[in-house]
Amino acid sequence: MAQEEFQRGLEIRRAVLGADYVDRSIAQADESMMAFQQMTTQWCWGNAWSRDGLERKTRSMLNLAMLTALTKPAELRDHFKKTTQRA
The missing domain is CATH 1.10.287 (Helix Hairpins)
Known part of the structure; x- marks a missing residue:
């Protein structure tokens, strides 16, 4: 489930902010920031931004x-x- 939310979040995040910006943010993240990138992409974009309504x-x-x-x-x-x- 978490991986599905992350993938859905990545798709939405790229659509809203642009793939170049998102991919660069993820590529430049060090180990501690990667955890933040994963959490933000999964929870904010994959969960909240994908809800109906x-x-x-x-x-x-x-x-x-x-x-x-x-x-x-x-x-x-x-x-x-x-x-x-x-x-």
Whole structure:
């Protein structure tokens, strides 16, 4: 089940952020960051982003709102940049 969620998450993550960006992030991850890459891809993208009920644009907007509220300018910039390039 975990591998299925990871693969589903990888597919969604690549579709939203771009395959080059995602593949580069995974390739550049050291051992400790690889665990984070796997967890994020499986849980966030493979579980949360794959649920029925919301379109990807709505999920993206909610993500932007959360990043703004959490004062995460780097993550906000990256998500905004990647999602607007893909729109």
